Amino acid sequence: MEKSTRPDISCAVHQCARHCANPKIQCTAAVKRIGRYLLGTKDKGLIMKPNQEGMECWVDAAHASEWNNKTASSDPSTARSRMGYIITYAGCPMHWSSRMQTEIALSTTEAEYIALSQAMREVLPIIWLMEEAKQQGIPVMNAAPKVHCNVFENNAGAIEIANVPKMRPRTKHLNIKYITSEKK
Secondary structure (H helix, E strand, C coil): CCCCHHHHHHHHHHHCCCCCCCCCCHCCCCCCHHHHHHEEEEEEEEEEECCCCEEEEEEEEEEECCCCCCCCCCCHHHHHHEEEEEEEEECCCEEEEECCCCCCCCCCHHHHHHHHHHHHHHHHHHHHHHHHHHHHCCCCCCCCCCCCEEEEECCCHHHHHHHCCCCCHHHHHHHHHHHHHHCC
């Protein structure tokens, strides 16, 4: 679980950290830019305005986001997709992540579905913890009788795969990796 009080720079810091062992001139410029941004925003902060929304999870992915024709043959990591999600409770962020996927997705739909699956692996334990807190008499704010989570995904193919358990020949690898392992 990532811990940070500055989610606005988490992606940029992650990108720079990936190149610590072999930094390039662009990395130095990026770190300086992050430093200037932090100096310029040192008097700013996160403004939390709790509402009655309950839990929400926002998910997105960029298929092969760092693919580069010049370095693809020598650096296979450029074929990996970047994913990110943020889980909010009462409209306030409680957990977020931005990272490279551990496997190579073959399409945008697959990258989005992998991101959705990873985000749900974080959401479900939080929901279970909140349900247990309610059973123990700890006040947990939610609008519905049960703790729920709205998930926002912007890829129609990933939504279709998540909602309809029908697997097709082009999605059987997803069935093997994600759907059968999630039911265990």
